[in-house]
Amino acid sequence: MGVKERKLRQKKFLRQEILDAASELFVKEGYENVSMRRIAEKIEYSPTTIYLYFKDKAELLENVCHETFALLSARLKRIMEQPGDPVEHLKRGLLAYIQFGLENPHHYRATFMMPIPEGFDQEEYKKPDSPGMQAFDFLRRCVYDCIAANKFRNANPEIISQTLWSGVHGITSLLINYEQGFPWVDQKQLIPFVVDTLVSGVSREHI
Amino acid sequence: MGVKERKLRQKKFLRQEILDAASELFVKEGYENVSMRRIAEKIEYSPTTIYLYFKDKAELLENVCHETFALLSARLKRIMEQPGDPVEHLKRGLLAYIQFGLENPHHYRATFMMPIPEGFDQEEYKKPDSPGMQAFDFLRRCVYDCIAANKFRNANPEIISQTLWSGVHGITSLLINYEQGFPWVDQKQLIPFVVDTLVSGVSREHI
DNA sequence: GCGAGAACTTAACGGAGTTAAGTTAATGTA
DNA sequence: TACATTAACTTAACTCCGTTAAGTTCTCGC
Numbered sequence: 001m002g003v004k005e006r007k008l009r010q011k012k013f014l015r016q017e018i019l020d021a022a023s024e025l026f027v028k029e030g031y032e033n034v035s036m037r038r039i040a041e042k043i044e045y046s047p048t049t050i051y052l053y054f055k056d057k058a059e060l061l062e063n064v065c066h067e068t069f070a071l072l073s074a075r076l077k078r079i080m081e082q083p084g085d086p087v088e089h090l091k092r093g094l095l096a097y098i099q100f101g102l103e104n105p106h107h108y109r110a111t112f113m114m115p116i117p118e119g120f121d122q123e124e125y126k127k128p129d130s131p132g133m134q135a136f137d138f139l140r141r142c143v144y145d146c147i148a149a150n151k152f153r154n155a156n157p158e159i160i161s162q163t164l165w166s167g168v169h170g171i172t173s174l175l176i177n178y179e180q181g182f183p184w185v186d187q188k189q190l191i192p193f194v195v196d197t198l199v200s201g202v203s204r205e206h207i
Numbered sequence: 208m209g210v211k212e213r214k215l216r217q218k219k220f221l222r223q224e225i226l227d228a229a230s231e232l233f234v235k236e237g238y239e240n241v242s243m244r245r246i247a248e249k250i251e252y253s254p255t256t257i258y259l260y261f262k263d264k265a266e267l268l269e270n271v272c273h274e275t276f277a278l279l280s281a282r283l284k285r286i287m288e289q290p291g292d293p294v295e296h297l298k299r300g301l302l303a304y305i306q307f308g309l310e311n312p313h314h315y316r317a318t319f320m321m322p323i324p325e326g327f328d329q330e331e332y333k334k335p336d337s338p339g340m341q342a343f344d345f346l347r348r349c350v351y352d353c354i355a356a357n358k359f360r361n362a363n364p365e366i367i368s369q370t371l372w373s374g375v376h377g378i379t380s381l382l383i384n385y386e387q388g389f390p391w392v393d394q395k396q397l398i399p400f401v402v403d404t405l406v407s408g409v410s411r412e413h414i
Numbered sequence: 415g416c417g418a419g420a421a422c423t424t425a426a427c428g429g430a431g432t433t434a435a436g437t438t439a440a441t442g443t444a
Numbered sequence: 445t446a447c448a449t450t451a452a453c454t455t456a457a458c459t460c461c462g463t464t465a466a467g468t469t470c471t472c473g474c
Contacts, residue, residue, distance in 0.1 A: 051432075116384065159392045167377050171373040173376070177321075185365050185366045189366060200407070201404035242461060254463090256423080258463075264462065
């Protein structure tokens with residue numbers, strides 16, 4: 001009897017429809033302006049139906065972000081697979097991270113800039129299969145490669161990775177938050193300069 | 208007739224009481240969990256009274272943050288007045304910035320991590336007397352001093368200042384957001400390493 | 415004594431996230 | 445085929461939010 005399977009497929013389909021509707025509203029209007037009621041309206045179900053598929057709004061938007069960040073991991077993976085020396089890999093990865101954040105500002109904000117809801121299990125985030133951790137792992141592997149190639153100054157690889165992440169997060173989040181609210185120099189100059197500064201700062205020699 | 212003066216004093220007093228109550232709730236519970244009603248309850252006035260003193264919630268919390276960030280500016284000013292070479296000044300300033308953010312996480316979040324309400328006049332932020340800009344000016348002056356002392360590599364002072372700011376903002380905001388949600392290395396090592404990386408990255412020679 | 419205005423409150427609006435209870439339709443079982 | 449169970453979904457409601465319009469009270473200047 002394929003009935004059960006069909007039911008399951010239908011359930012998964014609606015779940016995906018919710019995710020898609022939420023994602024679209026999310027991209028267009030940002031976290032603050034996405035309400036459960038509007039998502040429900042979009043898929044033409046009652047608001048309470050969403051709660052049959054997601055525990056609450058936070059869990060729903062968490063899943064929306066997971067979907068998007070899988071794309072970042074894929075992009076980083078592609079960079080790692082291309083030929084090039086480790087430092088070049090690292091630089092391209094850092095640039096891709098920033099670019100990704102600027103292309104998906106609402107997702108980036110929801111994932112890395114919003115307060116973690118209280119009572120939320122923070123241990124969840126540390127799991128290596130969470131999309132944030134997966135992306136961080138690419139960075140970490142890059143750093144290990146650079147250290148193996150004797151390109152970096154003598155320091156804990158973990159501290160270097162975290163420094164680089166905080167560096168790219170800094171410029172990404174500030175540009176997202178103050179796109180117009182601050183007299184930025186040209187992004188096309190600023191972003192590569194930030195990446196160069198970071199990589200140069202952890203390198204054995206100036207580059 | 209000192210009556211008008213007394214009235215004005217009373218009005219200012221209540222305004223300050225609102226600010227203090229808001230600030231206290233803010234520090235204790237964070238932006239999300241401060242409601243106009245709760246602030247009103249704390250000062251034992253009706254919620255609508257607050258609107259006689261502040262246009263809306265955003266303006267109130269903006270003022271709360273201004274107060275706090277005046278403290279940062281004062282701290283940075285003190286650092287600049289102490290003896291020391293410009294690079295040392297800069298490093299101490301960057302460290303003080305991070306420390307200030309970690310000491311006032313809710314204020315820092317509200318000022319630098321929250322989405323700017325739509326319809327908000329973003330030009331307001333660029334004004335040089337806004338507390339954010341004032342603090343940024345200390346950084347900028349440090350950078351100019353370092354360039355004058357021929358310590359930095361040849362680059363636009365503006366781009367260097369913005370790079371350094373985004374660097375300290377990155378580590379500050381990530382540590383605020385994921386205090387427990389990420390396997391950080393020891394902050395006592397990480398934070399100085401970040402500052403060293405940034406300064407070294409923009410320096411003429413490795414340090 | 416009276417009118418004006420300042421200071422503050424009451425009551426309400428519309429919207430948010432969420433939940434409890436109810437409805438409907440399909441399924442498995444006798 | 446008749447009945448009980450369950451899944452899927454909706455209706456109605458609760459509590460809370462920011463904010464506003466209207467009303468009240470009190471004080472001051474004339």
